Amino acid sequence: xxxxxxxxxxxxxxxxxxxxxxxxxxxxxxxxxxxxxxSRIAAEKPDLMLVDWNMPNMDGITLVRxxxxxxxxxxxxxxxxxxxxxxxxxxxxxxVNNYVVKPFTGETLSEKINQTLSKVTAQA
Amino acid sequence: MDVxxxxxxxxxxxxxxxxxxxxxxxxGKPFVKxxxxxxxxxxxxxxxxxxxxxxxxxxxPSAVAVQAASKFAGTAIDESHPDFADAIGExxxxxxxxxxxxxxxxxxxxxxxxxxxxxxxxxxTSRSAPRIVIPxxxxxxxxxxxxxxxxxxxxxxxxxxxAGASA
Numbered sequence: 001x002x003x004x005x006x007x008x009x010x011x012x013x014x015x016x017x018x019x020x021x022x023x024x025x026x027x028x029x030x031x032x033x034x035x036x037x038x039s040r041i042a043a044e045k046p047d048l049m050l051v052d053w054n055m056p057n058m059d060g061i062t063l064v065r066x067x068x069x070x071x072x073x074x075x076x077x078x079x080x081x082x083x084x085x086x087x088x089x090x091x092x093x094x095x096v097n098n099y100v101v102k103p104f105t106g107e108t109l110s111e112k113i114n115q116t117l118s119k120v121t122a123q124a
Numbered sequence: 125m126d127v128x129x130x131x132x133x134x135x136x137x138x139x140x141x142x143x144x145x146x147x148x149x150x151x152g153k154p155f156v157k158x159x160x161x162x163x164x165x166x167x168x169x170x171x172x173x174x175x176x177x178x179x180x181x182x183x184x185p186s187a188v189a190v191q192a193a194s195k196f197a198g199t200a201i202d203e204s205h206p207d208f209a210d211a212i213g214e215x216x217x218x219x220x221x222x223x224x225x226x227x228x229x230x231x232x233x234x235x236x237x238x239x240x241x242x243x244x245x246x247x248x249t250s251r252s253a254p255r256i257v258i259p260x261x262x263x264x265x266x267x268x269x270x271x272x273x274x275x276x277x278x279x280x281x282x283x284x285x286x287a288g289a290s291a
Contacts, residue, residue: 008236009214011197011207018198054217054235081221082232102218103143 034058168216179275213237
């Protein structure tokens with residue numbers, strides 16, 4: 001299971017990596033914005049993506065739309081401070097599978113990751 | 125600035141620090157900032173634009189910022205560490221994002237964070253919106269949150285944020 005973390009904050013990526021390690025996922029690749037993420041996706045073919053919304057160069061919602069033009073199945077979890085219902089709806093319409101609002105606890109993030117992967121496995 | 129827009133920031137600072145920094149925040153009585161020379165050693169700044177324009181500033185004495193960043197990152201980092209500014213900026217980002225979700229019916233965007241590090245610096249903005257200071261006490265020490273925001277009518281055209289920061 002290869003997981004791509006897309007967030008312009010290295011602190012957040014480190015926190016996410018620690019949570020992932022605790023639940024048994026250590027194959028992690030990282031990107032600091034949407035543009036870098038597109039290159040990473042092409043090269044690394046991740047099995048799951050955690051994507052921030054507000055980032056320089058290309059934001060997360062644009063990234064999700066671009067990914068979904070050609071890939072309808074790789075699960076994407078939006079992990080962002082954007083907490084309004086309208087934003088959540090916008091993200092779901094763009095194609096995210098789950099949504100985590102910052103600030104988050106390790107428990108919340110691991111729950112959402114497990115929930116997302118379980119749903120994807122069940123649908124396969 | 126209507127006081128109803130302050131409460132979301134009070135709730136946000138408590139929520140963000142209790143969840144991500146694992147420290148309780150005791151909020152004092154907010155007041156209008158008259159003294160333009162109030163200073164801090166580390167500030168995280170986020171701009172707002174859209175139906176509300178302005179900025180929120182998280183300001184810390186150096187020792188408090190170092191402890192907050194370290195607890196947030198889960199490892200000891202000092203001001204010279206490459207992740208220090210990143211951590212402070214992300215805390216400001218979370219406070220701003222968390223507060224704006226309470227602005228029901230308004231379309232507000234937040235900027236990417238800016239972080240100013242420099243002993244006893246001052247953060248000023250080019251907009252004349254009054255600045256409200258929310259004093260905060262934590263187990264790590266004192267800090268404060270400044271909010272300067274002008275709220276447009278919900279149907280108003282998007283206004284550009286004008287937040288300039290100087291150290």
